[in-house]
Amino acid sequence: MPKLLAFCGSTRRQSFNQAILNVAVQGAEEAGAQVTVVSLADYAMPIFNQDEEAEQGIPERAQAFKELMVSHDGFLIASPEYNSSYPALLKNALDWASRAAEGEPMMQAYRGKTAGIMAASAGGLGGLRVLVALRMLLENVGVLVHPNQKAIAKVDTLLNERGEIDNEKTIKQLKKLGADTTKLCASIQAG
Numbered sequence: 691m692p693k694l695l696a697f698c699g700s701t702r703r704q705s706f707n708q709a710i711l712n713v714a715v716q717g718a719e720e721a722g723a724q725v726t727v728v729s730l731a732d733y734a735m736p737i738f739n740q741d742e743e744a745e746q747g748i749p750e751r752a753q754a755f756k757e758l759m760v761s762h763d764g765f766l767i768a769s770p771e772y773n774s775s776y777p778a779l780l781k782n783a784l785d786w787a788s789r790a791a792e793g794e795p796m797m798q799a800y801r802g803k804t805a806g807i808m809a810a811s812a813g814g815l816g817g818l819r820v821l822v823a824l825r826m827l828l829e830n831v832g833v834l835v836h837p838n839q840k841a842i843a844k845v846d847t848l849l850n851e852r853g854e855i856d857n858e859k860t861i862k863q864l865k866k867l868g869a870d871t872t873k874l875c876a877s878i879q880a881g
């Protein structure tokens with residue numbers, strides 16, 4: 691059974707991206723994955739600074755987040771698009787996770803892992819451009835990103851009063867993304 695870590699590049703209350711991530715998580719669970727959902731708000735870490743890293747080591751919460759990534763087989767990541775790319779919050783967490791403490795293997799959080807990526811925006815492109823940047827980043831550090839990705843446009847029109855996705859077609863698409871990521875991860879585990 692693949693173990694997936696699900697996280698979002700937004701810590702905004704009522705985040706659109708958290709809403710779509712939650713649906714993909716359901717799809718992954720229905721396909722047999724064991725999913726851990728975390729918020730980057732619980733792993734607040736300083737902006738990466740190589741001098742501070744050399745002097746003080748990897749901060750506790752950055753190390754904890756990296757260890758979570760290491761202990762999972764793959765990731766479900768939803769990210770807002772900020773100025774056509776990923777938010778600093780997400781990039782900073784991914785940068786810290788790429789750092790090895792003394793004695794740790796390089797890129798342990800990434801190599802051999804699988805990811806499913808998605809974005810949501812009230813705009814007409816749904817954050818499509820952040821997925822290009824995020825896919826490139828993840829592939830470059832050794833993560834296989836499923837070709838099925840979803841950019842949910844005009845997401846503000848697809849929510850119920852609790853801020854949950856309430857549109858049949860969108861739910862189906864996001865669940866499929868979660869299920870597809872689970873299947874890819876399982877097939878890699880099976881060798």
Ligand SMILES: Cc1cc2nc3c(=O)[nH]c(=O)nc-3n(C[C@H](O)[C@H](O)[C@H](O)COP(=O)(O)O)c2cc1C
Binds near residue numbers: 704770773774812813
């Ligand atoms: C700094 C900044 C830049 C943004 N740039 C874009 C953009 O390039 N494309 C887009 O669709 N939305 C953009 N937005 C709007 C976000 O899509 C919107 O804030 C969205 O709610 C963020 O996702 P969340 O609801 O998960 O927090 C931007 C927002 C901020 C704060």
